[in-house]
Amino acid sequence: MSAAAARVxxxxxxxxxxxxxxxxxxxxxxxxxxASTRRSYEYIEVSEPRPGVGQVTLNxxxxxxxxxxxxxxxxxKALCDFQASPTVAAVVxxxxxxxxxxxxxxxxxxxxxxxxxxxxxxxESWSDLTTSLKKPLIAAVSGHALGGGCELALMAxxxxxxxxxxxxxxEIKLGTIPGAGxxxxxxxxxxxxxAMELILTGKSFSGEEAERWGVAARVFPSYEALMEGxxxxxxxxxxxxxxxxxxxxxxxNKSQDLPLRDGVEYERRVFHALFGSQDQKIGxxxxxxxxxxxxxxQ
Numbered sequence: 001m002s003a004a005a006a007r008v009x010x011x012x013x014x015x016x017x018x019x020x021x022x023x024x025x026x027x028x029x030x031x032x033x034x035a036s037t038r039r040s041y042e043y044i045e046v047s048e049p050r051p052g053v054g055q056v057t058l059n060x061x062x063x064x065x066x067x068x069x070x071x072x073x074x075x076x077k078a079l080c081d082f083q084a085s086p087t088v089a090a091v092v093x094x095x096x097x098x099x100x101x102x103x104x105x106x107x108x109x110x111x112x113x114x115x116x117x118x119x120x121x122x123x124e125s126w127s128d129l130t131t132s133l134k135k136p137l138i139a140a141v142s143g144h145a146l147g148g149g150c151e152l153a154l155m156a157x158x159x160x161x162x163x164x165x166x167x168x169x170x171e172i173k174l175g176t177i178p179g180a181g182x183x184x185x186x187x188x189x190x191x192x193x194x195a196m197e198l199i200l201t202g203k204s205f206s207g208e209e210a211e212r213w214g215v216a217a218r219v220f221p222s223y224e225a226l227m228e229g230x231x232x233x234x235x236x237x238x239x240x241x242x243x244x245x246x247x248x249x250x251x252x253n254k255s256q257d258l259p260l261r262d263g264v265e266y267e268r269r270v271f272h273a274l275f276g277s278q279d280q281k282i283g284x285x286x287x288x289x290x291x292x293x294x295x296x297x298q
Contacts, residue, residue, distance in 0.1 A: 003291075014048075016101045041059075043058070043059055043060050043071035044071065045059050046078050047231050049164070049231060050231050050235050050238075051262075052238025053092060054082040054088040055092045056093050056094075057085065057094055058071065058093075064144060065101040065102060067101050067126075067149065068101055072123075072126055073208070076128045076129060076132065079091065080132055084275065089135060089139050089238035089242055090136045090233075090235075090237040092136065092137075093137060093140070093156060094140040094142070094230070095141075095142065095143065096143065097223040098144070099144040100139070100141040100142060100152075101152055102144040102146035102149055103149055103170075104147055104180075105146050106174070109122075123148075127142075134146065134249065135249075136234075136237050137158075138156060138158045139159045140160050140161075140227055141153050141162070142161065142164075143165060143166065146167070146168045146170055147160075148180055150168060150182060150186075154185040157252075158217050160216060160217060160233075162207050162219065162222065162226050163207045163208045163221060164206065165207030167206070167209075167215065168203065168204030169183075170204070171202070172199065172202045173202045183199060184246075186198065188216065188256060194213065199211050224245050241282075241293075242297040243279050243297060244280075247273075247274055250270065254266050254267070279295050280297045
């Protein structure tokens with residue numbers, strides 16, 4: 001077999017991985033949704049506050065942003081729109097200073113029967129964001145993040161919080177258990193013993209504890225500092241190649257699903273695939289020439 005044929009066969013082996021990275025343009029300008037383009041939402045607010053950064057703010061203030069099915073439907077729609085946006089490269093999800101989300105809507109859940117919850121796959125759509133959004137999601141948590149609110153925050157790729165944020169899975173106090181991934185994601189974050197204690201007792205924990213235990217990446221002294229920190233991180237991410245960012249998110253997430261050896265092999269395959277991107281050439285050439293890369297996002 002010739003050297004050229006060998007290279008072709010090698011690239012064919014990488015094609016399933018490389019095909020997931022879609023090229024897109026990325027104008028380096030910020031914009032807010034105009035009245036004509038802003039989608040009408042009842043329970044959330046959507047904006048683009050910084051270049052390359054999208055923001056979704058939960059907005060049920062009277063209910064402390066309790067998570068009802070219509071709110072989740074709006075959230076999923078907004079995140080799908082950001083996924084398709086040519087200008088947004090990273091997304092910040094937040095609530096208010098008082099509450100990120102105080103939990104699931106008890107009034108909606110209380111009357112459900114087993115057959116209703118089971119046959120309608122109740123709250124299954126809450127996990128849609130973990131599969132539909134390929135761009136990084138930063139949760140900025142202030143105030144209460146309890147029950148479903150804690151689970152929603154744990155779904156984010158990066159979790160920032162205030163020192164006084166109030167996390168917890170108190171479902172045991174209502175005669176039930178976490179149902180949107182809390183028992184799985186919290187255990188992965190803090191370990192079995194600590195997660196078992198928190199879930200079996202319903203005890204809450206602070207933002208400082210969240211950072212100390214590895215639930216949160218960073219903790220901030222105030223809501224204003226929290227939001228500025230989230231925006232700065234989102235801007236940094238938005239300044240890199242979209243292809244490389246999506247690949248990085250993908251391989252880190254795979255570490256949660258695969259044994260170490262399989263995860264390392266998966267990572268290496270995606271790493272190899274990136275040598276077929278224009279941005280890998282642009283980035284390494286710019287580094288060698290001590291210049292700032294101008295990404296093509298292809």
